[in-house]
Amino acid sequence: MKKSTKKVLFLTSAAFAGMYAYNRFVATTSTKKNMLPTKDGAYYSWKQGNVFYTKLGSGSPVLLVHDTNSASSSVEWSKITKRLLKNHTVYTIDLLGCGLSDKPGVSYTNYMYVQLITSFIKNVIGSKTDIVASNMSGSFVIMANHMDESIINKIILINPVSMKTLSYIPDSQSKFKQVVLNLPLIGTFIYNLLMNQIRINDQFRKTYFFQSRLVSSKIEDAFYEAAHMDNSSGKYLYSSILGNYMNADLSHALKKLDKPVYVIGSRDINNNLKTIDEYRRLNSKMEITYISNCRLYPHLENPRKVCQIIESVLAK
DSSP: OOOHHHHHHHHHHHHHHHHHHHHHHHEEEEHTOOOSSSSSSEEEETTTTTEEEEEOOOOOEEEEEEOOTTTTGGGGGTTHHHTTTTTTEEEEOOOOSTTSSOOOOOOOOOOHHHHHHHHHIIIIOSSOOOEEETTTTEEEEEEEEHHOTSSSEEEEEEOOOOOOOOOHOOOOOHHHHHHHHHTTTHHHHHHHHOOOOOHHHHHIIIIOOOOOGGGOOOHHHHHHHHHTTTHHHTTHHHHHHHHHTTTOOOOOHHHHHOSOOEEETTTTTTTTTHHHHHHHHTTTTTTEEEEESSOOOOHHHHHHHHHHHHHHHHHH
16 A cells, blocks of 8 residues: 555544544533523424423413524523413423434424424414514414414514525535535534534624623523534534525415514614514514614513513513
8 A cells, every 4th residue: 555545544534533532522521511401391202303391380371482593492581481481381392403302313494393383382282372483483483373373373573584594495505515514423523613612602792692791601501502412413403504494485474474473673683674674564464572782582681671572462
């Protein structure tokens, strides 16, 4: 064997060994703080995997659906739940691929989450429910209502994702990204680099929160831990987002929507007023409340104000 060939094989082996070691390091250290609470939790056995949820309080049911990315979980509602349970039966759910729920190696699609939300309402809640949904998950709720109007009462959307984002469909480039990220060793290594603690903390200060002083290290740690549960199997959801499989055209469903829909919109997100105006043009009955000094997750940044808005809507 030529020396050059031996050198290439050695370097390749060393690279793979390094990736494996890094992946194992992340798997071992990322979840050791146990930041995802299991108290009052249970699992719903769904056809695609076990789904973690909580049920607290008493009164009319309210389902809280967190944003959909691989670092998301019902921790997103941790500052809202205790306020709402005084007057409502509050359900939180870790969507499949997130938090403490299973993370199967499948393509995650908008329709899959529509089916999950529909099944959860019918089989766990068991009655018509109000729903509060954050960012991307609002699209699942709109489509779930479009598929079956009998399961949802009032819909509250917090900073819904733009119609432009939802218009992107899988193409050769996005499909390639998904394939690469789904690779057993290399894909996991890339995912772990992308979802490192520093980057997640940076997202809180640039995307999630307007006032960085309000960012809690416990919340940051919970997001980081959620991203790396089950040996970083959140990469399958992440790859599906990169592959544009999570998107769906909501225009027809919004136009036909004939029930109370409310939007809580943060003024301090670039182009957010334009995004919300797009929703209102498609459904003029939509009621909008704007909130200042907050970004993507006002329910974490200013939970008191957001809870007041939610309670006001639910009381109507």
